[in-house]
Amino acid sequence: MLALDRAGSCRGVAFRLDGHDAHATLMPVWRREMKGQGYVARWVAVATDRGPVTALTFVANHASDRYTGRLDEAAIADRIATGCGHLGPSAEYLLHTVAACAELGIHDPHLWRLQALVAERLEVCATG
Incomplete structure (x- = not known):
């Protein structure tokens, strides 16, 4: 999984929960993200084009058996x-994440390097 860690930051999209039943809107996301206790939900201040807002985020859960600690990019x-989770291969998730960021004009050097490294590993597996 790709997750924020303590003291981490990212550029992305903040979604506003509209409607009369924010709970019903949030629950599918909550069920997906909180499955397996890989994340901890945190309310944080987020800078937007319209000013600061409070947003619900999901950060790496250090108490989870899924948490590996800090690893180098390799x-x-x-x-x-x-890796493969209940929603599919981790490499596919990374590919979709990088593509979605690119569509939004977000270029995260770390994600791009990871994408290249993962592609190299998949190429070796496919040809080896």
């Missing part, structure tokens, strides 16, 4: 290239 790429 070790992260190894895990992503071979």
